[in-house]
Amino acid sequence: MTARRKTTKRRTKAYREFVSEAEEILERMRDDLSDLADRRGQGADVDPELVNRLFRSAHSLKGLSGMFGLDGVSELSHHLEDVLDGLRMGRTAVDERALGLLDESVALVAQTLEKLEEGEGAGLDEQAAELIARIDGWARAPKAEAAGEGELDLEPAMQRALTEYEEHRLRENVRRGRRIVVVEANFDILSFEEGLAELTAAVREVGEVLSTLPSPGETPEAQIRFSLLVATDFPPEGLAARLELAGGAVRPASRSAAAAAAARSEPAPGAADATAPAEAEAAPRPRAEELDAEAEPAGEADSLAGGDLASLKSISETVRVDIRKLDELMNLVGELVIQRSAIAKLARQLRQDAATARLGAELEKIHKGLERKLQELQAGVLEVRMVPLRQVFEKLSRVVRRLRRDTDKEVRLEIRGADTELDKLIVEELVDPLMHVVRNAFDHAIETAEERLAAGKPREGSIRLEAYQRGNDVVIEATDDGRGIDAEAVHRRAIERGVVDAGNHLSRREILDLVFAPGLSTRDEVTETSGRGVGMDVVRANITALGGVVDVASEPGRGTTVTMTLPITLAIIQALIVGVAGERFAIPLNSVRETLLVDPAEVQRSDGRELLNLRGEALPLRRLASEFSLGEALREQKQYAVVLGIGDARLGLLVDRLEGQQDVVIKPIQGPIRSVRGIAGATEVGDSGAVLVLDVSALVEDSRSREAREAPARRAP
Amino acid sequence: MERAAPEGPGQEASVQSILVVEDSATMRSLIASTLEELGPGVKITEASSGFEALRLLPRGAFHLIVTDINMPDINGLELVSFVKKNPAYAAIPLIIVSTESSERDREKGIGLGADAYLVKPFEPEDLRGLARDLLHAREEA
Numbered sequence: 120m121t122a123r124r125k126t127t128k129r130r131t132k133a134y135r136e137f138v139s140e141a142e143e144i145l146e147r148m149r150d151d152l153s154d155l156a157d158r159r160g161q162g163a164d165v166d167p168e169l170v171n172r173l174f175r176s177a178h179s180l181k182g183l184s185g186m187f188g189l190d191g192v193s194e195l196s197h198h199l200e201d202v203l204d205g206l207r208m209g210r211t212a213v214d215e216r217a218l219g220l221l222d223e224s225v226a227l228v229a230q231t232l233e234k235l236e237e238g239e240g241a242g243l244d245e246q247a248a249e250l251i252a253r254i255d256g257w258a259r260a261p262k263a264e265a266a267g268e269g270e271l272d273l274e275p276a277m278q279r280a281l282t283e284y285e286e287h288r289l290r291e292n293v294r295r296g297r298r299i300v301v302v303e304a305n306f307d308i309l310s311f312e313e314g315l316a317e318l319t320a321a322v323r324e325v326g327e328v329l330s331t332l333p334s335p336g337e338t339p340e341a342q343i344r345f346s347l348l349v350a351t352d353f354p355p356e357g358l359a360a361r362l363e364l365a366g367g368a369v370r371p372a373s374r375s376a377a378a379a380a381a382a383r384s385e386p387a388p389g390a391a392d393a394t395a396p397a398e399a400e401a402a403p404r405p406r407a408e409e410l411d412a413e414a415e416p417a418g419e420a421d422s423l424a425g426g427d428l429a430s431l432k433s434i435s436e437t438v439r440v441d442i443r444k445l446d447e448l449m450n451l452v453g454e455l456v457i458q459r460s461a462i463a464k465l466a467r468q469l470r471q472d473a474a475t476a477r478l479g480a481e482l483e484k485i486h487k488g489l490e491r492k493l494q495e496l497q498a499g500v501l502e503v504r505m506v507p508l509r510q511v512f513e514k515l516s517r518v519v520r521r522l523r524r525d526t527d528k529e530v531r532l533e534i535r536g537a538d539t540e541l542d543k544l545i546v547e548e549l550v551d552p553l554m555h556v557v558r559n560a561f562d563h564a565i566e567t568a569e570e571r572l573a574a575g576k577p578r579e580g581s582i583r584l585e586a587y588q589r590g591n592d593v594v595i596e597a598t599d600d601g602r603g604i605d606a607e608a609v610h611r612r613a614i615e616r617g618v619v620d621a622g623n624h625l626s627r628r629e630i631l632d633l634v635f636a637p638g639l640s641t642r643d644e645v646t647e648t649s650g651r652g653v654g655m656d657v658v659r660a661n662i663t664a665l666g667g668v669v670d671v672a673s674e675p676g677r678g679t680t681v682t683m684t685l686p687i688t689l690a691i692i693q694a695l696i697v698g699v700a701g702e703r704f705a706i707p708l709n710s711v712r713e714t715l716l717v718d719p720a721e722v723q724r725s726d727g728r729e730l731l732n733l734r735g736e737a738l739p740l741r742r743l744a745s746e747f748s749l750g751e752a753l754r755e756q757k758q759y760a761v762v763l764g765i766g767d768a769r770l771g772l773l774v775d776r777l778e779g780q781q782d783v784v785i786k787p788i789q790g791p792i793r794s795v796r797g798i799a800g801a802t803e804v805g806d807s808g809a810v811l812v813l814d815v816s817a818l819v820e821d822s823r824s825r826e827a828r829e830a831p832a833r834r835a836p
Numbered sequence: 837m838e839r840a841a842p843e844g845p846g847q848e849a850s851v852q853s854i855l856v857v858e859d860s861a862t863m864r865s866l867i868a869s870t871l872e873e874l875g876p877g878v879k880i881t882e883a884s885s886g887f888e889a890l891r892l893l894p895r896g897a898f899h900l901i902v903t904d905i906n907m908p909d910i911n912g913l914e915l916v917s918f919v920k921k922n923p924a925y926a927a928i929p930l931i932i933v934s935t936e937s938s939e940r941d942r943e944k945g946i947g948l949g950a951d952a953y954l955v956k957p958f959e960p961e962d963l964r965g966l967a968r969d970l971l972h973a974r975e976e977a
Contacts, residue, residue, distance in 0.1 A: 133869070136862045175906050179860045182935045185957030186866055193957075279948055280917040282905065282941045308894055312887055331910050333890055333918040340924065343890060 137183055138236065141192075145229050148176045152225065153520045156218055165206075165213045167288060167327070173221075174203040174284075180228065192231050195247055198254045199224040205258070208287045220254055222524070272373045277301070277332060277348060285330045285348075292327060292350030299329075299372040301346050302362060305336045308343045315345055321362050326351030348372060442543055445504050452497050456782040457803050459493055462486050497782075501688055505540035508586050508595070511550055512537045515557050515584065522561050529579040530565050532557070536586035541593050542688040545665055549595075549685075552661040552669075555654055556597045556681050557582060564601030564679055574676065576600065592667075592709065593687055598680040604673040606630045631671050632823060635659040663816045666707070666799065668765040684766045694783045694812065696804060697761060698776035700749040703810045705783050705802055706772070710815040712764040714777060718757055731760060731771050738762065739822055740771040746797060746818070763815050770822045772813075785812050796821070852971050853879045853896055857889040857903040857915060858933070863956070867902060867933065870960040871967055886910035890918065898928050899971055902963075905934040905941050913944055920949035929970035933958065 151173050158166060177200035184192035202220055205211040227247055271278055271289065281289065293299065302322055306314045315331075322328055329348040336342025349372075351358060359369045466486050469479030512534045519532040541549075565571075565580035572578055583598045606627055613619045613633045625633075637656040655671075658681075662669045667685035686692070686709060694705035695714075715733075722740065723730045729740040740760065743749075760771040783802035799814035854871055858864040861884070868880045881896055883889040887909045889901075901919060905912035912932060919925045932945040932953040942953045952966050 133862065133866055136865060140860060140862045172908075175908065178906050178935060179863070182956040183860060183862055185935070186863065188957075276917070276921075279944060280911075280913045282911050282913055282944075285911075309891060311890070315887075330914065332914050333910060335918075335922040335924075339922055340894065343918075 134187060137187055138232065141180060141183065141232055144176045144180050145225060145232075148173060148225050149521055149525075150517055151176070152218065152221055153517060153524060155213065156524075157520060159213060159218070167207065170203065170207045170213070171284060174200065174207050177203050189235065191247065192228055192235075195224060195228050195231065195251070198251050199228065201258065202254060207284060209291055216257060220250075220257060223250055224254070273299075273348075274301075274372065274374050276334075277330070277346065277372065280332050281330055281348075288327065288329050289348070289350070292329070297326070297350040297352055300349050300351065300358065300369055301372045302349055302369050303344060303346045305342050305344050308336065308341055311343050311345070318345075318362070319347065322347055322349050325349075325353040325358060325361055440503070442504070445500065448500050449504070452493070452500055453783075455493060456497065459486070459489055460781055460804070462489070501542075504542050504544075504688065506543045506546050507538045507540050508546060508549075509537040511546055511553060512584055512586075514550065515553060518554065519557065519561060519582065522558070527567070528561065528565060529568055530561055531579055531581050533581060533583040534585075535583065539586040539588055539593055540687075541685065545685060545688070548661065548665055549683075552658040552683070553584075553595070553597070555658050557584070559655070560597060560599040560601065560679070564599045564603075566602050570602075588687070589684075592684050595683045595685070596680055597683075598678060600678040603675040603677055603679055604631060604634065604671070605675065606673075609633050628672075629823075631673055634671060635669070636824065659820070663814075663820055666814070666816055668768065668816050668819065670766045670768075682766060692783060692785065694781055694802070695761065696778040696781055696810065697743070697759070697772075697774040698778055699743045699774045702747075702749055703778065703804070704743065704774075705781070705804065705810050705812045706761060706763070707799075707812070707815055708780060710763050710765050710819075712762040712769070715760045715762065715771075716757055717760045717773065733762070733769075733771070736769075738769055738771045740773055741818070741822060742773045744773075744775075763819055765816050765819050768819045768823055770819050772818070783810075783812065850975075851877050851879050852899045853881065854900045854902065854967070855881050855883060855889060855892060855896070855898045857883045857886065857901065857907070857912070859884055859904065859907045863904070867963065870963050871902070873960075874964055874967060874971075886912070886915045889915055893919070893925060898925075899974060900967060901928055901930045902933055902967070903930065905932060905945065913941060913948060916945050916948045916950050927974070929974055931963075931966055931970065933963070 151169055155165070155169055155173070158164075158169075177196050180196040181193055181200050184196060199221065202211075202217060202224070206213055206217060211217060227250055231247065271286070271293075273289070278286075289299065302318070304314070304318055319328055319331070327350045329350055332346045332348070334344045334346065336344045353361070362369060462482070463486055466479050466482040469475040469482060471479075516532050516534060519530060522528070523530055560582045565582070566574070566576075568578045571580060581600050584595065585598070586593060586595045588594075610619075610625065610630045610633070613630075613636065614621045618633060618636050619625065634655045635658070659669050662683050662685070665685055667683055669684075670682045671679065672682070673679040686707070693708040695708050695711050697704050697706060715731075717731060721731060723732065723737075729742075731738045731740050738760075756775075758773045758775060759777050760773055761777075763770045763772055781804055783804065785800040785802055797814050797817050799812045799817075801809045802812050804810045852874070856864055856867050856871070858867060864882050864884065868882055871880055872878055881892055881898070883892050886903075886907050889903070890910075903912045903915055912934065916930055916932070919928060919930060926949075929951045930949070932942055932950045933956055934942055934953070935956045945953060951970055954963055954966060
């Protein structure tokens with residue numbers, strides 16, 4: 120190998136890129152290794168794609184570190200690659216020892232890279248040398264029988280483009296007696312990926328894709344043809360029917376079968392002769408294996424060859440759709456909904472006038488029908504956007520598995536309600552906050568095995584993720600059986616940080632809520648004393664941005680539950696339109712618990728706060744007019760209290776008028792008022808133009824934190 | 837699709853378009869920046885996968901293709917096979933850049949019609965030299 124430049128010159132932008140790519144690769148390897156170990160634990164077959172991906176990761180790592188002259192990392196990843204090559208080529212079995220070596224190697228590569236980052240040398244230390252020696256020892260151990268090296272009976276064009284690994288997979292499948300076929304299809308050259316992905320997915324349901332060979336299509340400028348080499352147990356009669364082929368066919372992959380088929384279909388003797396040399400050349404050589412385990416009877420081969428293309432039926436009944444297209448549809452539905460309200464209003468007006476009452480009644484009837492259909496349409500579009508939480512939950516479960524491997528903690532993650540569906544956009548935004556909560560539980564809440572045993576708990580800790588639908592909301596609970604939150608410590612810290620006043624008397628619930636306060640939750644000290652709290656302010660901010668709320672409940676020694684309540688969709692909502700000081704606002708109906716007519720005399724004042732006795736409970740009140748500085752309404756007038764509730768929190772919002780319910784589409788606001796807290800967006804309401812939509816979760820959260828901050832020396836509840 | 841070879845030795849004046857196919861972002865930009873040093877007339881197009889390369893091929897008249905072998909969707913051999921089978925691209929010279937672990941695969945690449953191969957980690961000047969030769973040979977052809 121030629122001398123390489125290991126100069127500082129390279130430690131520039133390219134080097135930074137390398138470090139971040141290497142980190143990504145190592146992360147993926149850890150995930151894949153943990154999947155591999157899990158599958159093995161479950162007694163499942165080794166997934167060849169998983170092993171090959173691991174190999175490719177090690178391979179990239181080796182190539183990259185080599186380019187940067189990092190000989191230590193390069194050598195280590197070279198050995199890692201060797202181990203993985205053995206596994207993917209079937210020379211060695213995926214056993215405890217191999218997995219252990221892989222785990223160690225990945226950890227050591229990561230560690231070496233970290234040292235480099237800290238400016239230490241790139242050389243290998245004793246630990247690495249020792250590990251490499253063990254890998255070499257392992258490599259010398261007797262190996263499993265790999266599939267033979269005999270000649271393959273495959274069309275030469277196909278075989279020439281197979282990598283060593285693909286050849287190995289082919290032999291391995293032949294050894295297992297699977298049929299090898301070629302599935303071919305033509306695609307538009309500029310947009311082949313989607314169609315090919317669908318075809319590949321359909322093929323994967325019935326077998327393994329060994330190779331994907333592109334070739335020029337029938338019109339090479341516009342088309343591209345893909346030949347998938349496939350190993351399958353599926354009977355040939357059913358195979359063609361199961362695959363949707365865009366102008367393609369299924370045929371046997373073996374050279375002899377293809378030649379035989381060509382000979383049969385071409386009666387001209389010249390044509391048959393043309394294939395003869397290839398046959399003659401192949402025939403005398405001893406064949407270690409036959410691709411068609413026992414040369415298929417001609418009839419079977421024929422039907423497999425896709426002679427009956429006409430009978431091919433689509434088995435794929437799903438369509439992939441860009442979420443933006445769904446947004447557009449949703450907007451259209453929203454506009455229809457608004458126009459519908461205008462019709463309703465017109466019908467009411469017509470009915471009020473005796474001269475047009477009959478016309479009005481008729482219009483109302485038509486409107487009713489329209490309303491029903493619109494509701495169905497709206498529900499239909501909404502349903503399309505819904506995805507189950509499963510994927511997010513699986514991701515979390517991988518993270519926990521990995522944490523479990525990287526630390527000595529024994530923690531089990533239980534998942535319930537993974538089929539609960541939410542708007543796709545909400546689900547995407549949930550990954551980070553959920554990850555945070557689960558990691559917190561793992562890192563800080565769950566005690567070590569010794570601590571748990573000493574406390575009379577089972578050795579293994581548990582984190583339970585449960586999702587379920589409640590009305591228009593989806594609730595996700597993360598419950599751990601760890602040490603719980605030390606409320607005293609949180610309170611003490613909150614006073615020290617000036618988040619709350621020492622004189623304040625807070626309920627336990629209010630104290631627990633402080634873990635979401637920004638000044639507090641990022642402090643490590645709190646983590647150590649309370650066992651909870653890192654970045655919980657971020658979690659609250661994320662959930663609030665989605666129109667949800669997050670609550671925490673905890674019992675010392677027993678565990679903690681973080682409850683997130685989220686709207687099912689952000690797109691269309693039913694809203695209560697309220698009026699105050701000449702302005703109108705829309706309040707999402709799913710957070711309105713009830714409305715009350717309030718006599719000014721009923722409003723109690725306590726330390727500058729207004730409260731209402733609602734069936735024996737003190738309901739904090741806020742005046743919508745003063746929230747947005749709209750001028751005070753006359754205090755002698757009766758007002759309406761809209762009781763807002765999210766999760767367990769309640770807030771009464773005083774308004775002048777209630778104007779009825781409407782379906783509204785929330786649109787984001789552009790410009791300076793975009794970031795006004797308490798406003799979620801704007802909407803059009805019938806004929807009267809834009810109305811601001813209140814962000815109820817922000818209002819409720821603010822009110823709650825104000826309660827905690829302002830309440831001077833309240834009595835204990 | 838084919839671009840007429842420039843008249844005479846005026847190499848500097850013509851644009852030399854190179855397609856770099858490599859799934860590792862770092863490696864890709866290393867290869868690209870190495871090749872950019874060939875001169876101001878060199879234009880690099882990067883593809884992060886074999887599929888992307890297949891989509892890019894009809895859009896640019898490339899004078900050279902540099903490809904990795906080990907890639908997730910289609911491998912480098914499959915790409916070489918496609919290029920050499922397609923009359924529109926068959927004349928484009930092709931360099932395989934891959935690590936030493938896949939020697940047999942590299943040989944297969946040459947068998948499929950690749951013009952040269954380079955082992956990673958490579959010396960930047962080696963890659964530039966190969967590229968310069970192949971671009972030049974093509975102009976003379």
